[in-house]
Amino acid sequence: MTAQKEAPVKITNKDIAQEFLNRYDTFLFDCDGVLWLGSHALPYTQEILNLLKQLGKQLIFVTNNSTKSRLAYTKKFASFGIDIKEEQIFTSGYASAVYVRDFLKLQPGKDKVWVFGESGIGEELKLMGYESLGGNDSRLDVPFSASESPFLVDGLDKDVNCVIAGLDTKVNYHRLAVTLQYLQKDTVHFVGTNVDSTFPQKGHTFPGAGSMIESLAFSSNRRPSYCGKPNMNMLNTIVSAFNLDKSRCCMVGDRLNTDMKFGVEGGLGGTLLVLSGIETEERALEISADYPRPKFYIDKLGDIYTMIQ
Amino acid sequence: MTAQKEAPVKITNKDIAQEFLNRYDTFLFDCDGVLWLGSHALPYTQEILNLLKQLGKQLIFVTNNSTKSRLAYTKKFASFGIDIKEEQIFTSGYASAVYVRDFLKLQPGKDKVWVFGESGIGEELKLMGYESLGGNDSRLDVPFSASESPFLVDGLDKDVNCVIAGLDTKVNYHRLAVTLQYLQKDTVHFVGTNVDSTFPQKGHTFPGAGSMIESLAFSSNRRPSYCGKPNMNMLNTIVSAFNLDKSRCCMVGDRLNTDMKFGVEGGLGGTLLVLSGIETEERALEISADYPRPKFYIDKLGDIYTMIQ
Secondary structure (H helix, E strand, O other): OOOOOOOOOOOOOOOHHHHHHHHHHHEOHHHHHOEEEEEEEEHHHHHHHHHHHHOOOEEEEEEOOOOOOOHHHHHHHHHOOOOOOOHHHHHHHHHHHHHHHOOOOOOOOOOEEEEOHHHHHHHHHHHHOEEEOOOOOOHHHHOOOOOOHHHHHHHOOOOOEEEEEEEOOOOOOHHHHHHHHOOOOOOEEEEEOOOOOEEEEEEEEOOOHHHHHHHHHHHHHHHOOEEOOOOOOHHHHHHHHHHHHHHHOOOOOOOOHHHHHHHOOOOEEEEEEEEEOOOHHHHOOOOOOOOOOOOEEEOOOOOHHHOOO | OOOOOOOEEEEEOOOHHHHHHHHOOOOOEEEEEEEOOEEEEOOOOOHHHHHHHOOOOOEEEEOOOOOOHHHHHHHHHHOOOOOHHHEEEEEEEHHHHHHHHHHHOOOOOOOOEEEEEEHHHHHHHHOOOOOEEOOOOOHOEEEOOOOOOOHHHHOOOOOEEEEEOOOOOOOOOHHHHHHHHHOOOOOEEEOOOOOOEEEEEOOOEEEEEEHHHHHHHHHHHOEEOOOOOOOOHHHHHHHHHHOHHHHHEEEEEEOHHHHHHHHHHOOOOEEEEOOOOOHHHHHHHOOOOOOOOOOOEEEOOHHHHHHHH
16 A cells, blocks of 8 residues: 555645645545435535536546446436536446456356345446346345245356345345355356445444445355455546546545545545545544555535635 | 364274264264254164163254254254253353353343344343343334334433344344444444354255354454354353263264364364265365364264164
């Protein structure tokens, strides 16, 4: 890991904010904890994004949430009055589908994917021409029986060559048991959307994608290829899609061990930690072997807007 | 680990079988894969257990299955025509309850336990006077909502000082999310019934207790105290309950990494691996850093009965 040797700079006034904005042409944003908390936009989110657009900055949104497709994300942005195109959004579900296509080189129309996760994964696969099984199939909602599950009694689908696993709030024994059967086949690739152990919601911290993927990893005695932040698969896809000059890019996020690590290990010109999500100022300044320090940090993203005015 | 230096002896005739029986006064049996496979008794299970009783041997049954209570196990034995008392049975659910009582020293009538697992755990706790929450409570069967779950909206129960987690085929997001809330409290102990990643059933291998406990361990960033085989908590409880001479005890099981490890690390006089469960002859003879070799092995337990006749 390339350590951030200089102490992080807190953005506290107009001059620092202006200097920060001048340094970068492209901003990569994490979403939850940065732009909004669940279904509530953080203060001045719309205003700061509009300001950046007016300044000619390129905006890209990078989220480890795999439950929604990119299309569904554009609607979430629209509900906050923000006009964002599908092409500007990278979810860990989309990154997993890109990994299946560009790295594993599975063939659309031939190879199939078993999904342990919500609709955001299967929708992205479908757009690339891949048939997916599992996921939110309602036949998986019933209690598991080895002798009755339609996924076992007819045998496993021989065309399934990959499992993509992510957060699934419909997790049950049926889904875990059938997914394991596919993972027991050496020829089936094992892809995890993102390693996050938890996610914050309404003042609580709930089990994240990583906690489910690690359960499957333990039962199958296999390790997944993780696709979301901080994995470089995701960054490489973004840099290549937009032909970015990494030195003029800044990653903005609320987590040291995913967002800041993603920006630093990816060699981006800068990183901005916002304290409106999961991290504290103390953690931002701490030197740790587990995660890098950010180049800049700020209480919340919208403060840049109010400082610049 | 005390390695078994001599090559394992295969019991193949009456002389070896007789010598094996003469060596030990007490036999500790794993159940599934040794006495039965699921709901089917293995050949001559009833006969060999009756023979051992006639020879004055002490029989103890030690299972990592926490889904059934010891009382429920006596009924399973009875269904195969075998008369076994509750006191002869040690499940990982019972071992966990003993750990809560004797090691953690929680107070019955005051301290409560949150259970992630099936009825076998709560029933054993109840017999010791502990109130348990969670488990098979039907309010946990409904889809999870942070703002509607009765386990969150009224606040966590302040008297819960321990989580016991085990195999739960009713696993869902509601159970995982609420269990995590208790594990996020430093004062709440974290006990796992058993580490088994999988268990065999009807020609398949399905996710075991360990795969669920490891999910909770990952989301909470904590490690559980495991109670089932091969953990010594279980053996110490048994040795103490029966005042056993360990040198005259033999552990009989079908798994190298739990049953044989349990017998060898526990310093029992002998171990017998049966090949009617999950292991092969090749694995029994292999020298591995991960698990010990057995002292004796045999195709199936009932063969001792037919050889002796």
